[in-house]
Amino acid sequence: MKFSRALLVLIGAAIVSAPLGIWWSHSGAPGRSGTGEYMVSSAHPEASKAGQKILSAGGSAVDAAIAVQLVLTLVEPQSSGIGGGAYMLHWDERARLLEAYDGRETAPAGATPQLFLDEAGQPLSFFDAVVTGQSNGVPGAIAMLHLAHKEHGRLPWADLFQPAIQLAEDGFLVTPRLNMMIAWSPALPRLPWSRAYFFTEDETGNAVPLAVGTRLKNPAYAKSLRLLAEQGPDVFYKGELAEAIVAASQNAPMRPGTLSMADMAAYEPVKRKPICLEYRVYNVCGMPPSTSGGLTSLQTLGILRSFDMGALKPGSVEAVHLITEASRLAYADRDLYIGDTDFVDVPVAAMLDEGYLASRARLIDPSSSLGKAEAGVPDASGDLGSRYAPNESRSRPSTSHLSIVDAQGNVVSMTTSVEAPFGSHLMAGGFFINNQLTDFSFRPVIDGKPVANAVAPGKRPRSSMTPSMVFDAFGNFHLAIGSPGGSRIIAYVTQTLVALLDHHLPMQEAINQPRHVNRNGPLEIEEGTAVADLKDELEQLGHEVIVKEITSGLHGIRRLEGGLEGGADPRREGVVLSGTP
Numbered sequence: 001m002k003f004s005r006a007l008l009v010l011i012g013a014a015i016v017s018a019p020l021g022i023w024w025s026h027s028g029a030p031g032r033s034g035t036g037e038y039m040v041s042s043a044h045p046e047a048s049k050a051g052q053k054i055l056s057a058g059g060s061a062v063d064a065a066i067a068v069q070l071v072l073t074l075v076e077p078q079s080s081g082i083g084g085g086a087y088m089l090h091w092d093e094r095a096r097l098l099e100a101y102d103g104r105e106t107a108p109a110g111a112t113p114q115l116f117l118d119e120a121g122q123p124l125s126f127f128d129a130v131v132t133g134q135s136n137g138v139p140g141a142i143a144m145l146h147l148a149h150k151e152h153g154r155l156p157w158a159d160l161f162q163p164a165i166q167l168a169e170d171g172f173l174v175t176p177r178l179n180m181m182i183a184w185s186p187a188l189p190r191l192p193w194s195r196a197y198f199f200t201e202d203e204t205g206n207a208v209p210l211a212v213g214t215r216l217k218n219p220a221y222a223k224s225l226r227l228l229a230e231q232g233p234d235v236f237y238k239g240e241l242a243e244a245i246v247a248a249s250q251n252a253p254m255r256p257g258t259l260s261m262a263d264m265a266a267y268e269p270v271k272r273k274p275i276c277l278e279y280r281v282y283n284v285c286g287m288p289p290s291t292s293g294g295l296t297s298l299q300t301l302g303i304l305r306s307f308d309m310g311a312l313k314p315g316s317v318e319a320v321h322l323i324t325e326a327s328r329l330a331y332a333d334r335d336l337y338i339g340d341t342d343f344v345d346v347p348v349a350a351m352l353d354e355g356y357l358a359s360r361a362r363l364i365d366p367s368s369s370l371g372k373a374e375a376g377v378p379d380a381s382g383d384l385g386s387r388y389a390p391n392e393s394r395s396r397p398s399t400s401h402l403s404i405v406d407a408q409g410n411v412v413s414m415t416t417s418v419e420a421p422f423g424s425h426l427m428a429g430g431f432f433i434n435n436q437l438t439d440f441s442f443r444p445v446i447d448g449k450p451v452a453n454a455v456a457p458g459k460r461p462r463s464s465m466t467p468s469m470v471f472d473a474f475g476n477f478h479l480a481i482g483s484p485g486g487s488r489i490i491a492y493v494t495q496t497l498v499a500l501l502d503h504h505l506p507m508q509e510a511i512n513q514p515r516h517v518n519r520n521g522p523l524e525i526e527e528g529t530a531v532a533d534l535k536d537e538l539e540q541l542g543h544e545v546i547v548k549e550i551t552s553g554l555h556g557i558r559r560l561e562g563g564l565e566g567g568a569d570p571r572r573e574g575v576v577l578s579g580t581p
Contacts, residue, residue: 021098036581038579039577043072043572043573045575047075049577050068051402051577053067053163055404064406065412066160070160071167075172075175079416079421082139083434084432086104086140086417086465087101088100088467089287093408100271102269103143106459107455108138108263109258115134129438132252132424133250136245137434137436137437138264139434142228147271152410171217174212185421191253224429227239228241236264242265246259246260273288277301279501289462293415294467303357303364319498323494324369327520328518328520329373332375335520337351339459342459350379391462398486401415402416404557405477407581409477417465466483466492479559480558481555483496483552492552496554499513507567511552511569512569514526515531522546523543524546
């Protein structure tokens with residue numbers, strides 16, 4: 001069904017801001033409650049099975065998300081875990097309320113702006129900064145999930161731990177991706193805890209990564225889960241597990257950190273107001289800062305509103321060019337303006353202003369690339385653009401996304417991460433501790449100007465995680481989507497939203513689309529795809545093109561008239577599972 005822009009504006013007037021959320025009134029328009037069907041899409045079959053088990057027992061979307069995260073910590077340790085952080089969008093179908101939960105890590109009180117500079121004042125290499133205690137932020141996932149459970153859980157907290165406890169005790173099978181990531185890391189075999197966990201030895205004493213299909217048990221993690229199930233988050237932030245995390249960080253063999261028990265005890269998740277943008281006949285919503293993902297994705301879509309994307313063939317030169325140019329402009333703003341809003345001013349409303357985004361769109365020439373884009377000047381930004389220097393990003397992609405719809409129609413879109421593969425490589429209680437502080441700019445000042453994303457005590461490092469939800473013109477839930485992939489996440493999610501909302505592709509087909517990414521630099525195109533065959537034509541438009549492996553990890557669910565439709569990225573190992581309680 002199509003709706004005029006005038007009707008959208010009228011319907012949009014029924015959208016009322018609520019504390020820490022967005023509330024949609026029915027306003028006489030048809031609403032949809034849960035159909036009785038549930039669905040979970042996550043990055044590993046065992047994690048999806050855990051979510052399915054919780055949902056089949058009558059659990060809520062939040063209940064299932066907790067079970068999925070606990071299993072992912074075990075089976076996909078290179079990507080996410082309870083030693084890291086997460087962002088969650090939650091849709092309460094009955095209350096018609098969308099909420100944003102910020103479980104991003106925070107910097108210890110002892111962190112300084114010079115944290116990742118060497119003795120000469122120069123930035124450390126990325127991996128010299130990662131495999132250290134200095135890279136550890138206070139993990140936020142457990143606190144965030146506990147808060148969400150208090151507000152939206154239906155099953156007892158302890159029940160949600162059983163699938164992961166059983167799997168940790170009985171063991172799980174090493175997958176091809178885990179085997180590949182173990183073999184990739186030069187640090188894992190050099191550290192005694194990860195060498196003992198992930199490797200065997202050959203006849204000469206060399207470390208050999210566990211073979212695909214090896215059953216891997218983790219009794220230390222099972223013990224940690226039992227403590228969390230019985231004692232709740234206090235044991236993680238004030239008790240035995242907090243002590244283990246702090247000890248691992250302060251006694252790291254490389255650059256010990258300052259993370260303390262006081263830092264752990266002081267951690268608080270934050271509920272923030274989601275940010276939304278009208279796009280065609282939909283409202284697209286995302287996480288606000290401290291992540292840059294929601295704002296940058298919405299800016300890209302807002303720029304693309306000026307073009308009839310639906311008239312273009314998906315993956316055509318014209319479509320790739322327009323998405324690339326819009327992405328350049330949005331990433332330019334991202335690198336100048338976005339940081340933790342508890343520490344710096346971010347002109348969010350001005351950056352999403354319709355007139356501002358239309359002015360950015362006018363910079364795009366359909367016949368030629370604009371090259372390196374400059375940040376714009378949103379109307380309300382004042383002198384922010386001249387006050388700050390652009391961020392210098394050094395992050396590496398290692399993250400996970402899960403999308404869940406429960407039988408009552410409640411929805412979770414959650415992206416979760418330990419930052420680099422295996423985080424800091426430090427372990428405590430059977431799980432890896434994050435290196436999220438390396439998401440800060442290594443240089444706090446550039447050319448005499450401060451960077452919005454500079455390190456500061458208690459500050460959340462800027463992220464690229466982009467959990468997203470889309471609602472139809474009547475305010476009904478339409479779809480949830482997200483991806484891992486470092487700073488490429490924003491492009492993965494935005495490109496897929498165009499495929500879903502402009503080209504109306506099925507969820508799985510939209511996720512399968514060849515990936516192309518521009519972060520205001522070279523145009524990266526997924527090798528071995530039809531879009532890679534367009535390299536010469538795109539170069540003729542002025543793009544610098546790099547054809548390479550690109551590994552998104554999109555997981556999405558869409559509600560259609562007949563029920564739920566899910567998709568899992570074939571580039572990774574996830575699956576979609578569904579059923580009825």
